[in-house]
Amino acid sequence: MSPREICAAIQTAEWDAAKLMRQPHDILAESKTDHRDLVTQYDRAVQELLMERLSAALPGARFFCEENDRHDDLQAEHLFIIDPIDGTMNFVRRLNHSAISVAYTRFGRVEAAAVYNPYVDEMFSAVRGEGAFLNGKPIHVDPAPLGETVICFGSAPYNPELTERTFELARRSYLTGLDVRRQGSAALDLCSVAAGRAGAYFELSISLWDYAAGALIVSEAGGQVTRVDGSPLPWTGAKTSVLAAEAGKAAEFLEMAK
Ligand code: LIP
Secondary structure (H helix, E strand, O other), X not given: OOHHHHHHHHHHHHHHHHHHHOOOOOOOEEEOOOOOOEEXXXXXXXXXXXXXXXXXXXXXXXXXXXXXXOXXXXXXXXXXXXXXXXXXXXHHOOOOOOEEEEEEEEOOEEEEEEEXXXXXXXEEEEEOOOOEEEOOEEOOOOXXXXXHOEEEEOOOOOOHHHHHHHHHHHHHHHHHOOEXXXXXXXXXXXXXXXXXXXXXXXXXXXXXXHHHHHHHHHHHOOOEEEOOOOOOOOOOOOOEEEEEXXXXXXXXXXXXXX
16 A cells, blocks of 8 residues: 555545534543543544554554554554544533544554644645645645744643743743644644644654654644754654744744743
8 A cells, every 4th residue: 555545545534434423422531641631432442443444544554643552663564643532621521623643654653644633624734745635735834933923832731840941942932933822632732734824843752653743744844843842853753842843933933942
């Protein structure tokens, strides 16, 4: 299967899995690492359906997933990185802003990705070297200077030791840009940058499954995703900070963050 065919298979699986998320009843939330790090029966059901469909599409594929600790070798020939519901807190609080995020990697490099927001029926996708799309239409990062954009950020809620620094950067972002937004889904924040809706997105600690798909979509939309100090993202599965923006605005952000 080509990366383009795999991207199509990811999208079909996400559309199907999203049916599980619509009109949820009696959401049963459990805490994982702490009281803010939640998982529900819907996260598990979406992940299970995605794994079943993607294994059928690409037999023998490996998986690196947020739920049930399925962390296969990141250098595998065929691997899917899955966040079944990115923005679980929003899902539990019925804030209607969450996404299904899946990246496909080949020998440790993301080759295809899709992030689906079922609440507004928006499918963001990308295949390496072929551009980024929203519902099939090309998208591109905003070329405007940082001061003329809205800046998204994540509050790294599982890492309270980062709260001070996070909100200092958010304060500086507020003073620098038009406004700030903390929307609660890293994957959708990355896609907002890719679509030119937000000028930048930063978060001081997120997991690989939160950003793997969105990072390809941003880069294929003409942007870049690095750590928040400008250094390259790690490919180890460890948590990392992220900064997503078009190169000029990334440089402005790094200056602002000093
Ligand atoms: C969440 C991210 C969010 C971040 C949270 C968490 P989850 O993903 O999308 O931006 O602030 O720490 O990582 O846990 O809902 O899949």
